[in-house]
Amino acid sequence: MEYIVEMLNIRKEFPGVIACDDITLQLKKGEIHALLGENGAGKSTLMSILFGLYQPDGGIIRIRGREVSISNPNVANDLGIGMVHQHFKLVHNFTITENIILGRETKKGIVVDIRSAAERIKDLSGKYGLNVDPDAKIENVSVGMQQRVEILKMLYRNAEVLIFDEPTAVLTPQEVQELMKIMRSLVAEGKSIILITHKLKEIMAIADRCTVIRRGRLVGTVDVAGTTEAKLAEMMVGRQVSFKTEKKKRQPGDVVLKIENLSVQNNRGIMGLKNFSLDVHSGEIVGVAGIEGNGQAELVEAVTGLRKAESGRVLLKGTDITGLPIRARVNMGMAHIPEDRHKYGLILDYTVEDNLILKVYYQEPYSKKGLLNREAIQRHAEKVMSEFDVRAGQGALSVARSLSGGNQQKAIVGREIDHNPELLIAVQPTRGLDVGAIEYIHKRLVEQRDKGKAVLLVSLELDEILNLSDRIAVINNGELIGIVNTAETDENEVGLMMAGVKRGDSLEDKIQ
Structure with a gap:
């Protein structure tokens, strides 16, 4: 069998953790090979070794049957290996052409x-x-277009093996379809693709074979045509997973959150949110769907008190809270699972138990006359951790930084609920989490709705919005x-609306 890339028995250790434990991956010429695993399973580490960003501690790599040592990304480029990273590496005030030739400039004199x-x-x-305009500046093109620039960067350098790291995380459903078309045409032209992902639907739609790793070890490689989403999920998590969140029909109650004609400035001093109105009732989940950077952050920050509104009002249970400080909003019954768990959700160098009282540390029983009651704090942490299945090496005394992404997220969800x-x-709420943790957090959100609470869900994952929401804005x-x-x-329909097409308009009206 002719393999273009063979990674045999690869091992990589970081202090205290074996990221890759004897993993073998073999890529055939002209195939799309998916690499599937939970967060922290070792997918990106394995690909970073192939791209020369890390050196393996054991195992060998063969390219076109020849054993090689890939000491840095330039060696990888010379061997015909290219990589599109999850976070694009582009210079925003350069044109597309300038970005593509950067480091490979041809000169005339x-x-x-x-x-x-x-x-x-x-x-x-x-x-x-790929339909790109070589003279456009990166700062003026969409995220989907930026990704095509990254793909062109690899093709310009004559890459034969293309690694895509979670390529659809920032795309609309329509852009995902476009990307799949592009991948198929790349393979038709003789390229070979490795696709790192934890989205099962995409693997089923596009991959030929799939290698699954769990906790740094190889679970197996399967032909996609002969498997199912459920089977892949089970290989990935080690148990059966349910994809549909069970929801009973409910009649929503009174309005809990009322947003009236809210306008909010973004960091560039222009209106990031314009005249936005929305009601959320008790006993319902309202999803806000949109492509990243379309005003979601400004909306959430204005409602939670992190950013001031230029005009309009926010009402919580009938009380105008537009100018109230954050603590007052929390005390009135608002909770917030933030988008960036490291920046806004946790103090990473605090213990889990201290992170779990960040919003109530000044109240009894956690403190009295300015002194913290450690016993009460620990009891509280143990209760939340067991209730929300937060796993940590040293329990409540573990430093938040040492927890996996999924466990950090569960700790935040537990604290807020x-x-x-x-x-x-x-x-x-489930950004970057694997199917097991996602299933768990979804259940907890629906549970809040069923208890008659109001839930505002802001997510870039359209599947998540459609699965959980009663109404979608x-x-x-x-x-x-x-x-x-x-x-x-x-x-x-929601995908077209995300692209700005109003219900009842057609895409043609939008383009004209």
Whole structure:
């Protein structure tokens, strides 16, 4: 059998953790090979070894049958290996051409020959159906287009093996379809692709074979045509997983959160949220769907008190809270699972038990007359940790930084829900988590709804929005495009609304 890449018995240790424990991955020429695993399973580490960012502690790598040592990414490039990272590595005020040739400039005398590079980029772009404008600046193009620039960067360097690290995390459903088309045309032209992901639906749609790793060890490699999503999930997590969250029909109650004509400035001093209105009732989950950077952050920050509103009002249970400080909002029954768990969710160098009282440390029983009651704090932490299945090496005394992403997230969810809030604002509550942890957090959110609480769910994962929400508000460019009942819509319609097409308009109207 002819393999273009063979990674045999690869081992990689970091202090205190074996990231890759004897993993073998073999890539055939002209195939799309998925690499599937939970967070922290070792996927990115394995690919970073292939791309020369890390050196393995054991095992061998063969490219086209020849054993090689890949000491850095330039060696990988010379061997025909390219990688599109999860977070794109582009210079924003450069043009697309300047980004693509960076480090590989051809010169005419002493001047960089931009024109002939742009011609070559045009040819490549046409050949693979990438449709990029070589002269556009990165800061003016969409995220989907930036990704195509990263793909062109690899093709420009003649890469034969293309590694994609979680490539769909930032794309709309329509852009995901486009990306799959591009991947198929790359393979048709003789390229070979490794796709790192934990999205099972995408593997089923596009991959030929799939290698599954769990906790740094190889579980197995399967032909995708002969397997199912459920089987892959079980290989990945080690147990059966349910994808549909059970929800009973409920009649929503009174309005808990009322947002009226809210306008909020973003960090660049322009209106990131424009005249936005939305009600959330008790006993319902309202999802906010949109592509990243369309006003979701400004909305959440204005409602939670992290950013001031320019105009409009926010009402909680009928009381105007627009100008109230954060603590007052928390005391009125608002809880917030923030988008960035490291920046806003946890103090990473505090213990888990101290993180779990961040919002109530000044209240009894946790403190009295300014002195903390360690016993009460520990009891509280143990209760929340057991109730929300937070696993940590040293229990409540573990430092938050040492927990896996999923356990950090469960600790935050536990802290917020434990306050028994009237309104729970959950932003990207399962970002970067694997199917097991996602299933768990989804259950807890629906449980809040069933207890008659109001839940505002902001997520970039359309599947998550459709699975959990009773109603969906779609946001585009800071404006409310429309509100739909989940039961009466589908992925395609919401995807088009996310791109700015109002219900009842057609895509043609939008383009003209």
